[in-house]
Amino acid sequence: MKTERISTLFERYMDGTASEAERYELSTYALMEKYIPLLKELEAAYWEKMKVGDQSLSDEEATRLMLIVERESKARVRFLSWRRVAVAASIILVLGTASYYAFFHQGVKKESIAKVEKKDVAAPDQSKAFITLENGRKIPVDSLTSLTQNNVSLVKAADSKIVYSGNADKIVYNTLTNPRGSQVIDMELSDGSHVWLNAGSSVTFPIAFVGNERKVEITGEAYFEVARDANKSFYVKKGDMTVLVLGTHFNVNAYDNEDALNVTLLEGSVKAIIDKGQSAMLKPGEQARIEFPFDRNANDRTIKVTNNVDLEQVMAWKNGQFVLKGTGIEVLMRQVERWYDVEVVYTGKIPNKKFGGSISRNVNLSTMLQALNDYGIHCQLKERKVIVE
Amino acid sequence: MTPYNEKELLLLISEGDSDAFRTLFLHYGPMLKSYLLKLSRSNETAQDLVQDVFLEIWKNRERLRDIEHFKSYLFQSVHNRAHNSFERQAKETLILQELFKDKSPAIEFEAEDQITAKEVSKFIQKTVDKLTPQQRKIFLLSRHEGLSHQKIADQLNIHPQTVSNHLSDALRFLRSEVGRTFGAYTAVIVILNELL
Numbered sequence: 145m146k147t148e149r150i151s152t153l154f155e156r157y158m159d160g161t162a163s164e165a166e167r168y169e170l171s172t173y174a175l176m177e178k179y180i181p182l183l184k185e186l187e188a189a190y191w192e193k194m195k196v197g198d199q200s201l202s203d204e205e206a207t208r209l210m211l212i213v214e215r216e217s218k219a220r221v222r223f224l225s226w227r228r229v230a231v232a233a234s235i236i237l238v239l240g241t242a243s244y245y246a247f248f249h250q251g252v253k254k255e256s257i258a259k260v261e262k263k264d265v266a267a268p269d270q271s272k273a274f275i276t277l278e279n280g281r282k283i284p285v286d287s288l289t290s291l292t293q294n295n296v297s298l299v300k301a302a303d304s305k306i307v308y309s310g311n312a313d314k315i316v317y318n319t320l321t322n323p324r325g326s327q328v329i330d331m332e333l334s335d336g337s338h339v340w341l342n343a344g345s346s347v348t349f350p351i352a353f354v355g356n357e358r359k360v361e362i363t364g365e366a367y368f369e370v371a372r373d374a375n376k377s378f379y380v381k382k383g384d385m386t387v388l389v390l391g392t393h394f395n396v397n398a399y400d401n402e403d404a405l406n407v408t409l410l411e412g413s414v415k416a417i418i419d420k421g422q423s424a425m426l427k428p429g430e431q432a433r434i435e436f437p438f439d440r441n442a443n444d445r446t447i448k449v450t451n452n453v454d455l456e457q458v459m460a461w462k463n464g465q466f467v468l469k470g471t472g473i474e475v476l477m478r479q480v481e482r483w484y485d486v487e488v489v490y491t492g493k494i495p496n497k498k499f500g501g502s503i504s505r506n507v508n509l510s511t512m513l514q515a516l517n518d519y520g521i522h523c524q525l526k527e528r529k530v531i532v533e
Numbered sequence: 534m535t536p537y538n539e540k541e542l543l544l545l546i547s548e549g550d551s552d553a554f555r556t557l558f559l560h561y562g563p564m565l566k567s568y569l570l571k572l573s574r575s576n577e578t579a580q581d582l583v584q585d586v587f588l589e590i591w592k593n594r595e596r597l598r599d600i601e602h603f604k605s606y607l608f609q610s611v612h613n614r615a616h617n618s619f620e621r622q623a624k625e626t627l628i629l630q631e632l633f634k635d636k637s638p639a640i641e642f643e644a645e646d647q648i649t650a651k652e653v654s655k656f657i658q659k660t661v662d663k664l665t666p667q668q669r670k671i672f673l674l675s676r677h678e679g680l681s682h683q684k685i686a687d688q689l690n691i692h693p694q695t696v697s698n699h700l701s702d703a704l705r706f707l708r709s710e711v712g713r714t715f716g717a718y719t720a721v722i723v724i725l726n727e728l729l
Contacts, residue, residue, distance in 0.1 A: 146643065158571045168630050169640050174623035176649050184616055191568060191608050199563035201583075206562070209584055210555055213591050287549035289595060 147182060154186045214287075265484050265509035265528060271304065272326040273341070276319040285320075285329065293318075296334060296351045306331040312352035321346040322364075325485020328462060333360075336371035337378065342461045344399065344482040364482075367395045367462050370412075384419035385434055394426075395458050401478060404435040408458045422447045429453060464506060468499040473521060473532070480530070484509050488530045495521055495532070539603055546591075547598040554594070558587055561607055569611075573618035582618065586611045627653070628707065629677055631661045660707060668703040671696055 153170040156162035162170065173179045273285045277293065285306060290299040296310035298318075306320065306329070322329045322341040331339050334352045341347060345364025358370075358378040370378045370389045378389040382398040385405055392412020398405045407416050408431040416432035417423040424432050424447040431453040434445060460467035466479060473495050477488040483505055497520065503512060513523050513530065522533040537560065545553035562583055569579035590597070590610060600606045642650040664672065674685045682700070686693040 146646075160571070164630075165640065167626055171623035171626040171630075172640070172642070172650050172653050173646075174620055175627070175653050176646065180616075183619070184612070187572065187612065187616060187619065188608065191612075194564050194568055196560060196564050199567040201559070201563045201566060205566075205580065205583070206555065206559060209558060209562075209587055210551070212584070212588055213551060213554065216588070216592065281545075281550070283549055284551075287551050289547075289549050291548045 150179060150182060151186060154183065154190075158190055265486055265525065267484065267506045267508065268325050268327045268343070270327055271322060271329040273320060273322040273329040275306070276321065278316050278318065293351055298351070304330070308332065308334040308351055310334060310352055312354060315350045315354050316352070317348055318351050319346055319348040323485070324482050333358075335373060335376070338369040340367040340462050342366065342482070343485070362396060362398060364399055365395070365397045365461065367393075367459065369393045384421075386417045386419065388415040388417060395462075397458070399478070399482075402475075404433045406434075406458075407432045408453055408455070410455060410459070416447055418445055418447065421445060424449050427451075429455065431458070460502065461505070464504060465502050466505060467502045470498050470500060472496075472498055477530070477532070480509070480512070486525075486528045486530055488532065490532045492533055497521065543597040543600055543603060546594050547596070549594070554591055557603070561603065562587065565607060565611065569615060569618065572615055572622075574622045575618070578618050578621075582611060582614055585614075625676065627657045628661060629673070631657050663706065664703055665699075668699050668706075671699045672703045675700060 150170070150173055153162065153166055153173070156166055157170055174183060271285060274282050275285065275288070275298075276282050283291070285300065285304070288298075288300045288306070290297065292298070294312045294314070294316055296308060296312050296316070298306065298308050301307055308331075311334075320329065320331055320339075320341060322343060322345050324344040326343045328343070329341050331341070331347075333339065333349060335358060337358070339347055339349075339360075342365040345362065345366055347360055347362045347366055349360040350358070353376055356376050358373070358376045359381065360379070361381045363382065366380075368380065368389070370392055380387040380389065380396055382396065382405060385398075387394070387396060387407050389412070392414055393410040394412070394414055395408045395410070396406070397408075407414065407426065409426040409428050411428050413425070413427065415423055415425050416434070418434060422445070426432055426449060430449055430451045433448045433450065435448075454467075454469055457467040457469055461479075466476065466483075468476060476499060480486065481488050486509065499519075503515070509530070510525055513525055516523055524531045524533075537556075542553050542557055546557060565586070566579050566583045569582050570576065573579060573582075586607070590607070597603075597606075640650070661669070670689070671685055674680045674688065675682075680688070682693045682696045685696045689696070
């Protein structure tokens with residue numbers, strides 16, 4: 145029977161044992177329309193017979209695919225076109241705090257031109273954030289599509305915002321981590337509260353709130369807009385410092401390498417509390433400052449409340465700016481380290497200059513360093529290190 | 534090393550876990566490549582198809598949530614292109630046979646197929662005849678002997694670019710001739726394209 149003949153030919157062809165004449169014969173049948181269904185069946189049957197395990201792929205092929213996969217799954221955070229704004233227009237960097245005036249490269253000394261290596265460091269154009277589930281699994285936000293845990297759904301919306309929604313009857317924690325050198329990431333919790341995380345920060349939170357408390361923990365810096373819920377108080381914790389929120393908008397700056405933890409209230413009402421220690425209520429426009437280090441006894445640490453707060457400066461990070469008002473070089477450099485994910489090294493005495501003004505965060509690092517050089521801070525960029533002399 | 538649990542792996546991938554995807558790829562990729570290699574006789578075709586199919590599967594990873602047997606799903610995703618590559622190599626075999634020998638092997642086709650077989654053979658002959666002597670020579674050296682453009686150029690004492698030109702002319706011609714006649718298969722009639 146013809147079917148048998150073709151089956152035999154195909155089998156030999158696939159096994160590599162067909163003679164030239166047999167290959168020729170099979171090829172002729174392959175071009176005859178009436179035998180196509182049969183051949184397709186034979187192809188499927190052969191696939192059925194194949195077993196995993198006795199073959200191999202080169203590492204190169206595996207790597208190549210994974211690279212393409214990674215590239216494909218990146219949802220790039222939309223970039224504002226003012227990233228390419230020229231140096232003169234985007235940097236208004238001045239000395240002193242008494243008066244503000246703009247400099248536009250007047251009287252620049254030749255030797256102060258920043259020596260920038262070929263490898264410049266660009267501002268981050270996307271978020272490298274990832275979510276850690278309760279079982280320890282880490283999912284990069286980039287490749288996240290949607291995920292359900294205990295009836296609570298987590299989706300990534302079109303603008304890369306992460307949204308949790310649903311109810312649960314037990315507390316399950318996730319952690320959103322935004323590494324250094326990453327754009328700000330935006331998340332909505334299941335109660336409708338919003339959190340924005342700066343670079344080098346994280347927030348640990350229940351995927352759905354149970355009971356009469358909503359408790360989250362942070363490291364680094366986050367801005368919250370908490371949804372009102374009279375029955376569930378919202379707490380933000382860092383170490384033994386807790387902020388009790390009564391439906392509001394506030395910023396918490398809690399980087400470990402800063403001198404103090406700052407909670408700044410924009411709207412609503414919060415109470416800043418040190419466990420077993422002081423507490424202070426804040427009104428909008430006020431800032432509570434708790435000094436580090438945390439290893440000092442709770443009773444010794446005080447909360448200082450000031451109302452002399454420059455909100456623009458506090459919220460600059462969320463608005464894509466560095467805003468400096470009488471800011472020293474070290475504070476500025478620490479912000480630079482987190483945003484660009486670089487290391488700043490001082491080789492000599494740390495300059496005592498103070499700065500005022502604002503700089504867009506979306507410029508290349510070399511551009512920023514150029515400006516600093518113009519104002520007398522000698523700094524160089526080498527790979528991912530900024531060296532200040 | 535944790536045991537391979539496919540259902541769980543597919544679920545992880547559908548949620549965006551690229552490590553899990555890599556595991557799946559390393560598990561099934563080799564088998565698919567081997568299959569495609571046997572079917573198409575072309576390393577390049579096999580490699581490209583494996584990449585294309587897995588990339589497509591990744592792009593549609595949400596569907597993996599409902600897949601019971603990945604091996605079947607994989608085949609579903611690739612079987613049309615796989616068949617086309619088999620057809621392609623069949624045409625190539627016939628053409629080469631025609632070029633390399635003066636006569637094609639004497640095969641006794643049964644009555645019903647005699648006419649079709651004769652048609653196929655005649656057509657291949659006609660197509661091959663339309664090649665210029667130089668095109669034919671270069672085509673044989675490239676396909677039958679597997680020589681690189683440089684080696685062919687050295688052997689024939691011409692410029693490698695000339696070799697490339699002749700070859701692409703020949704292929705373009707074969708492609709259009711074969712495509713026109715075997716109309717039923719014109720969906721993907723790309724003959725011998727990996728040569729270029």
